[in-house]
Amino acid sequence: MIKIERTSVMNLDNAIRGARNPMNSWGRSDSTYDEKGAFILGPNDLNLARQLAVSGSDHRKYLRMVFVSVDITAPLYWWKEYDTYKVGTVANSTSTMHKIHASPFSRSDFSCDRMSEGALACLDNVIAYLEEARMRYNDTKDKVHWHDMIQLLPASYNQMRTCTMNYENLINIYYARRGHKLPEWHVFCEWIENLPYAQQLILVKREDAAKK
Numbered sequence: 011m012i013k014i015e016r017t018s019v020m021n022l023d024n025a026i027r028g029a030r031n032p033m034n035s036w037g038r039s040d041s042t043y044d045e046k047g048a049f050i051l052g053p054n055d056l057n058l059a060r061q062l063a064v065s066g067s068d069h070r071k072y073l074r075m076v077f078v079s080v081d082i083t084a085p086l087y088w089w090k091e092y093d094t095y096k097v098g099t100v101a102n103s104t105s106t107m108h109k110i111h112a113s114p115f116s117r118s119d120f121s122c123d124r125m126s127e128g129a130l131a132c133l134d135n136v137i138a139y140l141e142e143a144r145m146r147y148n149d150t151k152d153k154v155h156w157h158d159m160i161q162l163l164p165a166s167y168n169q170m171r172t173c174t175m176n177y178e179n180l181i182n183i184y185y186a187r188r189g190h191k192l193p194e195w196h197v198f199c200e201w202i203e204n205l206p207y208a209q210q211l212i213l214v215k216r217e218d219a220a221k222k
Contacts, residue, residue, distance in 0.1 A: 011121035011168065012194040013083040014201045022206070023049045025075035026059060051207060060210045073177040073211060074098065080201075081172050085121035087165040088194045091187075098179045103171040110159050111148055115141045120166040124193075136164060180205070180212050 023041065030036050040052030051059060062070045084092070089103075115137045122133055140159055147155035175183075184202050187195040202208055 011083075011085065011123055012088060012197050014198070015081045015083075016079075017201075017205070018079045019206050020077045020079070022051070022076050025072040026051065026055050028075060029058060029062060029072035056207070056210060059207070063211045064214045067178065070178065070211075070214075073181070076177040076211075077174060078176065078180065078205065079172065079174050081170060082198075083168055083170040084194055085166045085168055086163075088121075088192065089169060089171070090165070091192070091195075095175075095179060095183055099173065099175045101171040101173045103169055106160065106163065106167075106169070110163070111144050111156065115144060119168055120164065121168055121194075122166055133164065133166070136162065177205075177212055180208075181214060184212060185215055 023043075026041060027036065027039065030039060035058075038054050038058075040054045042050050042052065044050055059072070063073065117133070117137065120133060120137070122130060125133065140162060143155045143158040143162075146152070147159070180202050184199055188199040190196070202212060205212065
């Protein structure tokens, strides 16, 4: 299970202006803002942005200036893989250390949508024990019960993080993970595909292949 919410894409206007700096070609810029204040790339700017994007990371430095902020709720086993992308990404997570005892445990706290009946029965037993440990900790404040929760917590436990990244990060993530065996990565890559101008600026290797 993965849930992706509250996506914001920022700074495309400044990024495209910076992309024109090397050739002093600001006069050719034709982008505008619509009635809602959204930045719309004009044909000249979009053509330049696309050409630089497909020319490789040395030429598309401006994509590192296009920022994305998003809330992602996903299981710990997915976050473990996401955490390999450290450069240019930042995440602020909900805290298991401070808040694991705050709310009752239930199946909805876990990604178990693809579990077999046997695995679900096992998970239910773990959830029951975690809930007992949570109540004992709240009653006694004995850290033995808190450690039981922390060390027994399954990798399927869902955590929400507010993440920031840039379009260059997303190019790397997309092509590294789009064929991954975890369905969560497929959902994440579909989210990438639907970001503003993703088809022209992020799915650049697909465009290169189509030209050959």
